[in-house]
Amino acid sequence: MILEKVGSMPENKRPLTWVEMAPPAPHGDDLLVKVSACGVCHTELDEIEGRTPPSTLPMILGHQVVGQVQGLGPDAHRYKPGDRVGVAWIFSACGVCRFCREGYENLCLDFKATGRDAHGGYAEHMTVSERFVYRIPEFFSDREAAPLLCAGAIGYRSLHLTQLVNGQRLGLTGFGASAHLVMKLASHLYPDTGIYVFARSENEQAFARELGAVWAGNTHDTAPVKLHAIIDTTPAWKPVVEALGNLAARGRLVINAIRKEGSDQNYLLKMDYPSHLWLEKEIKSVANVTRQDVESFLALAADMRIRPEVQEFSLSEANQALLELKERKIRGAKVLVL
Numbered sequence: 001m002i003l004e005k006v007g008s009m010p011e012n013k014r015p016l017t018w019v020e021m022a023p024p025a026p027h028g029d030d031l032l033v034k035v036s037a038c039g040v041c042h043t044e045l046d047e048i049e050g051r052t053p054p055s056t057l058p059m060i061l062g063h064q065v066v067g068q069v070q071g072l073g074p075d076a077h078r079y080k081p082g083d084r085v086g087v088a089w090i091f092s093a094c095g096v097c098r099f100c101r102e103g104y105e106n107l108c109l110d111f112k113a114t115g116r117d118a119h120g121g122y123a124e125h126m127t128v129s130e131r132f133v134y135r136i137p138e139f140f141s142d143r144e145a146a147p148l149l150c151a152g153a154i155g156y157r158s159l160h161l162t163q164l165v166n167g168q169r170l171g172l173t174g175f176g177a178s179a180h181l182v183m184k185l186a187s188h189l190y191p192d193t194g195i196y197v198f199a200r201s202e203n204e205q206a207f208a209r210e211l212g213a214v215w216a217g218n219t220h221d222t223a224p225v226k227l228h229a230i231i232d233t234t235p236a237w238k239p240v241v242e243a244l245g246n247l248a249a250r251g252r253l254v255i256n257a258i259r260k261e262g263s264d265q266n267y268l269l270k271m272d273y274p275s276h277l278w279l280e281k282e283i284k285s286v287a288n289v290t291r292q293d294v295e296s297f298l299a300l301a302a303d304m305r306i307r308p309e310v311q312e313f314s315l316s317e318a319n320q321a322l323l324e325l326k327e328r329k330i331r332g333a334k335v336l337v338l
């Protein structure tokens, strides 16, 4: 399923086109991977609608890929045909810039993203360097593992950036695939932490309570207590302003979004310094993931025996899955199963 041109989803409800192509040839230390499952991520909407457009077109999207090694480039030695591997958002990083050297390959000056700067997993095959794939713990099926590779890994990084201490109160604004994994992860790592969820739809609020939130309300609601940290996974601005109002002194808001949509940007004018920012509140964003984030999260998820809620689609139904995501028809993670 290829993206040929960038444009808004309401105008073009079928942005991806089904085409037949020869499988790519693995060069250097590449693996040829036969894709069995690929998660559908909100970032694909940002690529399709041009907020973070592909670096070349046409492009095969998809960065939460699970599959089997089917072929090896001449310099690939770490895996053998038949091995199961995963591919995440980080397709490559240079390894020599100052960010790479300091452990921040997610900020690499030459960061390349799977499915944006190189063909990804909305296809039967893809190639990827053996240095940028992961072994998937036995515990997970292919389709369960797929959403862990983005939503889970970046959720893990977001949670780490909150600097939360066990027992402190955590808020989540937005309750999609990333947030519901963060909720499970936070309950495991911080057993005495109460989790407060802000979500627009009553379905999402009910789902949050099912998963153990001590409180769930609308985006603009005031939580019964002030919170130490909040993670925002929405594409909008209203949740940012409202979250700041729910933070305690020294509280930190971590924005887990690659881009924000512009439709409600005026809401930022409602920002009131004394109630939203004063008292040493902080705002921080999270960008991309490192290989370490992905590996740590996969190991932790297997330990915790997380079973992601998955909604399956076939590859040819990719447009429908994306449209449902656009319309926020969300319960768990959408996965293309090949």
Ligand SMILES: [Zn+2]
Residues within 6 Å of the ligand: 041, 042, 043, 063, 089, 150, 151
């Ligand atoms: Zn993603």
Ligand SMILES: [Zn+2]
Residues within 6 Å of the ligand: 093, 094, 095, 096, 097, 098, 099, 100, 105, 107, 108, 109, 110, 111
């Ligand atoms: Zn670098």
